[in-house]
Amino acid sequence: MNVGKSLFVNVLKNVFVSVFVSLIITACSTDDDTSLQSYTLEDLEVMHNNSSKTWRLQAYYRNYDTNLSEQNDCLVDDIYTFKPAGEVDVISGTESCYYGGSEIAEAQYTFYEESGSVFFTMIRGKITEDITSSTSFSLKLTDLSANRMVFSASDSLDNASALVFVAD
Structure with a gap:
């Protein structure tokens, strides 16, 4: 049972880190992007x-x-x-x-x-x-x-x- 809880916590951490990194990447400003x-x-x-x-x-x-x-x-x-x-x-x-x-x-x-x-x-x-x-x-x-x-x-x-x- 401890192994299952540990696995769940690791998966939850990975999901949290992935969401956090995605938010940082998509939230970056493109003010100096001249493509516009x-x-x-x-x-x-x-x-x-x-x-x-x-x-x-x-x-x-x-x-x-x-x-x-x-x-x-x-x-x-x-x-x-x-x-x-x-x-x-x-x-x-x-x-x-x-x-x-x-x-x-x-x-x-x-x-x-x-x-x-x-x-x-x-x-x-x-x-x-x-x-x-x-x-x-x-x-x-x-x-x-x-x-x-x-x-x-x-x-x-x-x-x-x-x-x-x-x-x-």
Whole structure:
């Protein structure tokens, strides 16, 4: 009978611990969760001032705010001019990222009105005679103000790749 009571107490403890842990996990605040961030066409005016706005890449992080990407130096010397309708003009700096002196850089942003999401796509490439080589990536807009934009590989900036732009 003592064994049955002991078993019952252990099961009861396990149930109590499971419920307690579940409550803690589900009660955690998501105040800094940017997945709820959505944008409107009016919000995007900050990006391009209804005609064009120049931005400089402040940093390209492999892990946001802690670890710069190995491509940081070659991207921060570029100038990005955002325009309406998803256009981005890129003036490449002196340091190439992938393809040496013949590298070309292009970018665009895409606005998905239904979800309020904005994605920035960077393309680096090289065209030589009959061969085209390119590298590209897309990141989601997670922070936008008059002087700063952050595009990230994740809705949460924790341990995510991120591009941080500052107004020029």
